[in-house]
Amino acid sequence: MSDTALEAVLRRDRAVVAVALILIAGLAWAYVLWLAADMAMPAATAPVAGGDMAGMDMSGMDMSGMDMGTTAAPGFRAWAPADFAFIFTMWAVMMVGMMTPSVAPMLLLYAGVGRKAKAGGRPIASTAWFFTGYLLVWIAFSVAATGAQWLLARLALLSPMMAANSAVFGGVILIAAGLYQWTPIKGVCLRQCQAPIAFLSSHGGFRSYPLGALRLGVEHGAYCLGCCWALMALLFVGGVMNVLWIAGIAILVLLEKTMPTGQLIPRISGALMAVIGAWLLVRAL
Numbered sequence: 549m550s551d552t553a554l555e556a557v558l559r560r561d562r563a564v565v566a567v568a569l570i571l572i573a574g575l576a577w578a579y580v581l582w583l584a585a586d587m588a589m590p591a592a593t594a595p596v597a598g599g600d601m602a603g604m605d606m607s608g609m610d611m612s613g614m615d616m617g618t619t620a621a622p623g624f625r626a627w628a629p630a631d632f633a634f635i636f637t638m639w640a641v642m643m644v645g646m647m648t649p650s651v652a653p654m655l656l657l658y659a660g661v662g663r664k665a666k667a668g669g670r671p672i673a674s675t676a677w678f679f680t681g682y683l684l685v686w687i688a689f690s691v692a693a694t695g696a697q698w699l700l701a702r703l704a705l706l707s708p709m710m711a712a713n714s715a716v717f718g719g720v721i722l723i724a725a726g727l728y729q730w731t732p733i734k735g736v737c738l739r740q741c742q743a744p745i746a747f748l749s750s751h752g753g754f755r756s757y758p759l760g761a762l763r764l765g766v767e768h769g770a771y772c773l774g775c776c777w778a779l780m781a782l783l784f785v786g787g788v789m790n791v792l793w794i795a796g797i798a799i800l801v802l803l804e805k806t807m808p809t810g811q812l813i814p815r816i817s818g819a820l821m822a823v824i825g826a827w828l829l830v831r832a833l
Contacts, residue, residue: 681765
């Protein structure tokens with residue numbers, strides 16, 4: 549590539565970042581879709597990674613007539629290291645696919661300011677460092693989610709499709725997530741995510757060195773985690789590999805962060821979650 553062509557690409561850095569984000573999110577969603585389809589295959593034809601449903605020994609089980617929504621699945625076995633690695637990878641890729649769209653406004657702002665700063669002779673660290681710090685937070689969350697799934701599987705609270713197999717369990721999660729949507733900490737974290745410029749202003753602005761940008765990304769990711777962790781817990785209600793459920797939560801996260809409605813969307817969705825959760829509990833009891 550000639551110097552002139554390279555300079556032209558660099559001048560369009562916002563477009564480059566946007567395309568990169570689309571590719572990253574697209575690849576992550578492609579993996580999730582493939583994994584969901586793989587797990588939906590009959591046990592006799594599914595590959596080992598998906599066919600064992602992560603910690604549940606399905607061999608020799610007569611599944612006919614079993615209500616997977618209400619019956620605790622028998623035959624849980626101890627997870628091998630490969631199971632932990634598989635589930636962690638699943639969660640990590642899923643978090644990348646779900647959270648990349650909602651952080652895009654911040655990354656595009658960062659890239660635009662970076663271009664102007666470079667033109668003015670005061671360059672800042674690459675957008676990639678900030679994005680890496682952001683993703684590190686969600687990778688750490690994926691470790692915790694893997695541990696939570698292991699515990700729930702051990703307690704037989706998840707069906708083979710990794711969804712709540714008890715209306716009581718599902719109702720409790722929905723109520724807890726709904727109430728969290730109304731808490732002050734949710735509001736504080738959401739405001740930091742909704743206003744990239746305000747976040748940067750309150751955290752010392754852009755960084756000229758890579759580790760500073762990495763730390764700034766971690767700080768932004770921490771606010772994002774504080775805003776969205778309860779919504780991610782809903783994956784255990786509708787199914788960790790339920791693609792429509794995953795997409796619905798991702799859309800809710802995106803709307804909360806990008807729509808100029810303040811706390812309205814979280815409070816409406818939170819009230820709805822709590823009502824549905826209460827209905828499940830009443831129905832179960």
